[in-house]
Structures are given as structure tokens and as C-alpha cells.
Amino acid sequence: MEVRHQAENGTVLAPLPEMGAAIALQLDQEQQAWLQRLLTDPRQFGDVEVAVHETFQGLADQVVAGLLAEIGRRGALETPGKKSR
Numbered sequence: 001m002e003v004r005h006q007a008e009n010g011t012v013l014a015p016l017p018e019m020g021a022a023i024a025l026q027l028d029q030e031q032q033a034w035l036q037r038l039l040t041d042p043r044q045f046g047d048v049e050v051a052v053h054e055t056f057q058g059l060a061d062q063v064v065a066g067l068l069a070e071i072g073r074r075g076a077l078e079t080p081g082k083k084s085r
Helices: 016-040 042-073 078-083
Strands: none
Touching: 016 042
16 A cells, blocks of 8 residues: 555655654754744744744644555555455
């Protein structure tokens, strides 16, 4: 089973270990951008806080999709469907 990012024609999600590394890199880049925004203008704290929450929500969605993809790769999603037929 393939799980794709954002649509049927989107990219196939990477295996969980690779996804973890990509998420860590993305998070590091985001943290640097948030810090730069606050150093430039501390009054943006409220906007940065919202951006942090949105980023983590998106990352959580990626992990959930990755978990779904992983159990699909292992065939765990096919077994219940076969049993119910």
C-alpha cells in the first residue's frame, strides 16, 4: 500500500526512519526562521507562536500518515479487509 503526501498524484511518503530525519531537518530550519523573526521584531511573538503550533500540527499529520504507510507496507491493513469478506 502506498500513502501519498497531499493527493493521489503527490509524492509517496518515505519510510518512518527517513521521515524522522526529514522532520528533524525541517524543524531545525523552522526554528532558525522563528528565531530570526523574533530577533528582527520581538513584537511578532504572537504570530511566531501561531506558526510554531501550525508547524507542529503539520508535522504530527506527517507522522500519522507515515505510521499508516508503514503498516500498509507491512500488509497489516490488508489482513482485516480479507477477513471481513
